[in-house]
Amino acid sequence: MKLKDKVAFVTGGSSGIGRGICLAFAKEGASIVFVGLNEEKGKRTENELLAIGCDALFLQADVNNRELLPSLIDKTVERFGKIDILVNNAQSSKNVPLEETTDDVMDLALNTGLWSTFILMRSALPHLKATKGKVINFVSAAGMIGLSKQASYAATKEAIRGLSRVAATEWGRYGINVNLLSPIANSPGVERLQEEHPNAYNKMVSLVPLKRIGDCEHDIGRAAVFLASSDSEYITGQTLMVDGGTVMVR
Structure with missing residues (x-):
């Protein structure tokens, strides 16, 4: 029970990687508030967590709405009294190709990724100071190696990485750890790729040295448990590649 008595706040927790993290955290004893856009999926995941004995709360919200974000932190503290772990997933x-990336396309990526991460970190900081908490943000190989047709996504993820490194430097004195996960997992998008474009999926798997796609709970969720627990207390400002060896950072 590595996260017993801890309170975690997770965005994008209704499905995919976020759901996997919520399940992994719950099985280690955490109480969880998670945010999702789809109410049906969110309630389904909430019921899953409650069924395994987790004190869980689903908040239906769009992280694209900057003004709403601080209230989500407030609701978490109202319910549980604190925040130990912040996961911006x-x-x-x-x-689309770079030349077809409109302002609206770029704004979508930046608002849901960079801006939501920044505002939630800023809003949660007083509570993370009180608990000497953990922040886990998400990045991607798309920004590290420059994947085609992912300009807005890649730019956002690299901006999140820079933001997180600054936070790690500045917040270390408060005992707060800020780290990043870069995953490859069987998210709903990857599952659709497997169904609709099996050749492309098989090619993606062939590029993974471990020759499989990661599981959202058992691979990505367990890595998140490590970064959220006391096992990682002397690690901050780092990018943990949980991608089967696809990108080896040197």
């Missing part, structure tokens, strides 16, 4: 984007 939510992200929306559209994959």
